[in-house]
Amino acid sequence: MKKNFLVFFCLISVQVIFAQIRTIEGGFGRGRGGLNQNMDSLPDNEINVKLSGKTKYTDYKIISHKNDTTIVDTTLTIQKEYKFNFLRKDNFELLAFHNQGQTFNNLGYDFTNISKFPNIGFRAKMFNYFEIEEVNYYHVPTPTTEIMYRTGLEQGQVLDALFTTNFSKRFNLAIAYKGLRSLGAYRRSLASTGNFRVSFSYETPKGQYAIRGHAVNQDFFNQESGGLTETSLEAFLADDPNFSGNRGRMDVNLNDAESTLDAKRLYFEHTFKLLSSKDSVSQKDFSNLKLGHSFTRDSKFYRFTQGTASDMFGDANISSNINNKTIYLLYNNQFFLDFNSKYVLGKFRVKTELSNYAYGYENLQNNTVGITKNKLKGDAISFEADWNGRIGNFHVNASGSLTPGSGRLSGNHLSGEAFYKKDSVLTVKGRLGISNKSPNFNFLLHQSSYDNFNWENNFSQIGTRTLGGVIESKWGNASLDITNISNYTYFDENGQPKQFSGDVNYLKAKASKEFTFGKFALDNTLMYQKVASGNSVFRVPEFVTRNTLYYTDEWFKGKPLLVQIGATFKYFSKYKANVYNPLLAEFTLQNDTEIGYPTVDLFFNARVRRTRIYFKADNISSFVLKKNYFSAPNYPYRDFVIRFGVVWNWFI
Structure with missing residues (x-):
């Protein structure tokens, strides 16, 4: 964690320097919402800043990759409680392993945002990975900092620090680092991760030229135990008192295995405005003509190391010093043209992409299995279009892409959504998605010192079709998604890649509603899932529910303290959950073990001005329930543990 405290010290130093110049008085008004909250849903409170005039809290803007704008939000809500984890996301559809920084099993799946191209794979390492769309840009009137701290398990902590400032109204720079190190309660479960991000945005005084971009460096390290013997x-199942107080005494299957995923990405996008609304003689016909270009360099490598070969994975061509390293590199150049027109009822963008990839190994890992190819290479050209239209309260967003040819990047994608929004009272949305793409590269080529984990495949494209809808209202929220997948690709019980010969038909329905009773509230989320066909290879629990009963009040004279006290009950029905394979960093099928159980967590949260404080007692139900709680077969979920954390915002 030395890196974490170095970043923390640097951010403190920058803040002290700026504090000599600018000072904020007052705080944010209380409202409801998450960390990023829509600007239209908050009251019109203000922060008085010793600058020229007054600065509203709505001036502290967070801008997404798609240019959606939210604001820095320091409120304390139940959604903040759900997101207070090392992912900083609501993990309702995920089943965490016992130590933070480890992987997750899936309780549900989302097929609404499918990438156009295959990726490196090794998906068990990707839950904490920042994609291009997850890096934010900012516009703030004064230097702004957010610090998130959370204790680890046994030893360690999580620190997520962000500092952003506008050097002028047109130029913003943001620096962020999330570091985690947690020992874990079981042997060989140490997790250490780092996500370093730098983003910037700039536009010329008249807005004719604009550029934004980011650089991201990420590393994910895990000791691999292979689960309990x-x-x-x-x-564990018998609750043997010799081990209940010290899980580190339990034997595990692997004693010297480690896995690492390293990733680096450079991205920038710039545009030049050829024609603006003011320049156009006929503004209603054609305006805001803009040329643009974006560039991405994305590199990843996954490494599995082991001091001595284990019979857990079968025979190996060497007996010691196993060191398997997979490399992936992608270059992408995109050229696009934007314009507005009454003929398209909004904004239209046409794009052309040039992509080049390389995946594989520096040399052959195993000379005894007959595989001669150690790399996959190729390039492709894609043609795409986006449309954003609006008529009154009715909105339409659509995008499509085509990558012709027979290469591994070839495929096609079509997605669209139409929604009606009436202020914050009602939103009704329908969505459709069609995708055809190759499986991830580790399904096509994989090499290892273990004989059984070497293959070359020429799989068919995976076809995914989704149809769904969402209703959001003050009376509750609901969503329904129906997904059909042809050539579904998975890893079987032996860790071998396979394609399902039939179709997978998957239905997911989710509903949520909060009931309030004075200072008490009951927040409920229920998910129902059904796999109509293909349940032999695609498995999810039928029911998942989360119910939180909590109390909110302001304490002491002058109401300086807002408290939130409650309990969260979560349950998922029994299903044959996939098993984690540390060599592949993937989840594979198994037919022997069903898992499904309830958990109860207690929490005490508080807010003092712009600081949110979190105390949580995880899995208090472990005192009374059977020891049958698992994250995956052979991997127990965490026992009862108390943890502390804080989120702190500074506006200088």
Whole structure:
């Protein structure tokens, strides 16, 4: 964690320097919402700033990759409680492993945002990975900092620090680092991760030229235990008192295995405005003509190392110093043209992309299995279009892409949504998605010192079709998605890549509603899932529910303290959950074990001005329930543990 405290010290130093010049008085008004909240949903409170005039809190803007604008929000809500984890996302559809920084099993799946191209794979390492769309840009009137701290398990902590400032109204710079190190309660479960991000945005005084971009450096390290041995598993299920107080005494299957994913990305996008609304003689016909270009360099490598070969994975061509490293590199150049017109009822963008990739290994990992190819290479050209239209309260967003040819990047994508929005009272949305793409590269080529984990495949494209809808209203929220997948690709019980010969038909319905009773509230989320066909290879629990009963009040004279006290009950029905394979960093099928159980967590949260404080008692239900709680077969979920954290915003 030395890197974490170095980043923290640097951010403190920058803040002190700026504090000599600017000072904020007062705080943010209380409202409801998450960390990023829509500007239209908050009251018109203000922050008085010793600058020229007054600065509203709505001037502290967070701008997404799609140019959606939200604001820095320091309120304390139940959604903040759900997002207070190392992912900083609501993980309702995920089942965490016992130590933060480890992977997650899936309780549900989302197919509404499918990438156009295959990726490196090794998906169990990707939950904490920042994609291009997850890096934010900012516009703030004064230097702004957010610090999130959370204790680890046994030893360690999480620190997520952000500092952003506008050097002028047109130029913003943001620096952020999220670091985690947590020892874990079981042997060989140490997790250490880092996500370093730098983003910037700039436009010329008249807005004719604009550029934004980011650089991201990410690393994810895990000791790999392989789960409990058969003897230790029996002791866990029987609640053997010799191990209940010290899980580190239990034996695990792997004693010297480690995995690492490193990733670096450079991205920028710039535009030049050829014609603005003011320049156009016929503004209603054609305006805001803009040329643009974006560039992406994305590199990743996954490494699995082991001191001595284990029979857990079968025979190996070497007996020690196993070191398997997979490399991936993608270059992408996109050229686009934007314009507004009454003939398209909004904004239209046409794009052309040039992509080049390389995936594989520096040399052959195993000379005894007959594989001769150690790399996959190729390039492709894509043609795309986006449309954003609006008529009154009715909105339409659509995008399509075509990558012709027979290469591994070839495919086509079509997505669209139409929604009606009436202020903050009602939103009704329908959506459609069609995608055809190759499987991830680790399904097509994989090499290892273990004989059984070497393959070359020429799989068919995966076809995914989704149809769904969402209703959001003051009376509650609901969504329904129906997904059909052809050539579904998975890893079987032996860790071998396979394609399902039939179709997978998957239905997911979710509903949420909060009931309030004075200072008490009951927040409920229920998800129902059904796999009509293909349940032999695609498995999810039928029911998942989360119910939180909590109390909110302002304490002490002058109401300086807002408290939030409650309990969260979560349950998922039994299903044959996939098992984690540390060599592949993927989840594979298994047919022997069903998991499904309830958990109860207690929390005490508080807000003092712009600081939110979190205390949480995880899995208090472990005192009374059977020891049958698992994240995956052979991997127990966490026992009862108390953790502390804080989120702190500074506006200088």
